[in-house]
Amino acid sequence: MTALEGVKVICVGQFYFAPYCTMLMARLGADVIKVEAPQGDPYRRLPTVDDDGYPIQFRFLNSGKRNIRLDLTQPAGADILRDLVRGADVLVQNLSPGAMDRFGLGYDELSTINPRLIMASGTGFGSFGPYAGESAMDLTIQARSAIMSTTGFADGAPVRTGPSIVDFVAGTHMVAGVLAALYQRTHTGRGQHVEVALQDAVVPSLTSNIAGLLSKNTADFERTGNRHGAMAVAPYNAYRTADGWVALLCPTEAHWQRLRGVMNDPAADDPRFATMPGRCEHMDDLDDVVERWTLTRTKKDLTQLLGDLKIPCAPVVTLPELLEDPHIRERGVLRTVTDEQGSFMTLGSPLFLSDSPMVEPTRPGGLGEHTDQVLTDELGLSAEDIAELRGAGAI
16 A cells, blocks of 8 residues: 555645645645646746647646636635645645635634644745744745855855745645654544744754854854855865866865875865865865866766765766666656656655655646546535526536
8 A cells, every 4th residue: 555545635725835735645645636726836837838738847746636616716716725624634825925815715714624634835935933823935935044055156046946946845844744643643633733934944954064153153154155154074075087077075184195196286285284184274276186087087987986986976967867767767856657648757756665655756737737636536515506606607
């Protein structure tokens, strides 16, 4: 059986945060119903589409879910969600702060309908604190959380991370919170409210950067480029090769001694490089020595050679190279699915359980595609009932 077989999940969310959380739950076997507003998830309307004209981001995050179209601003629409909650285990939402309460669908009300319900709310800053209630997106959280000020090079502007790291880190935290609440419910019989804030989820990733600030009592090294966040390890950088770049680091003295030996460059024997503090103090000169050597080899050769020596090293791959990477293909985190309509790429799952198979993703539905099916199967509504709701604009 799958890990979450029989678990019913409602996703009232858009963009990446809640959809990624519930995508992971779907891959673990949960039955996920995605509730969309009449206009649909904004990511249905992005210009990044595949050969079939389908929005790629939406497909990645929402394949394997059932899609219903519901207007929660209409009393009848809110009533439908309340009825769905009666038979649900989990509701995950990341609407704008306070939206669910305005619809009369906050945790206090929903938990009276279903005391076993676990409701997970994702926001930018949580339900308390000076910033509570402020709207947030991945970019603005990166700005507010010092992610941008610690990304890039010292002589350049602050830079956002390439991937939308905040949304996905927070989505993973939310999965952990929901699974913990499901486990506790087996003992108490009660659900609870799980809260994950984007800023809370990403701040721990700054551990090295904060350590550097506290130990040096200065923010002079706030943006360290490809170097260690606390400027406390050297060599630690991206180095040019004959055909690209490699990321290389020596976190211990033993690593450095092995690298020094294979470089066979007298300059590496400089007494200034004899200790980690010395190498950090003179890292500009150290990087020159290392890169002079890496430039004589290809990134493939370096990765093989240093890997054999157990020195941490990896090629800096491009996005096209990533999509062709045999390890990525075999692990299936990016999956090409073939069905009667053709083939498409979507996300697999980074979660592997030895006794719980992953549910293979299926093609995501169109806006409201499963509305009639869900209302019939889950709530027992008749065709006449559904037609009446559609006429009233609730669905």
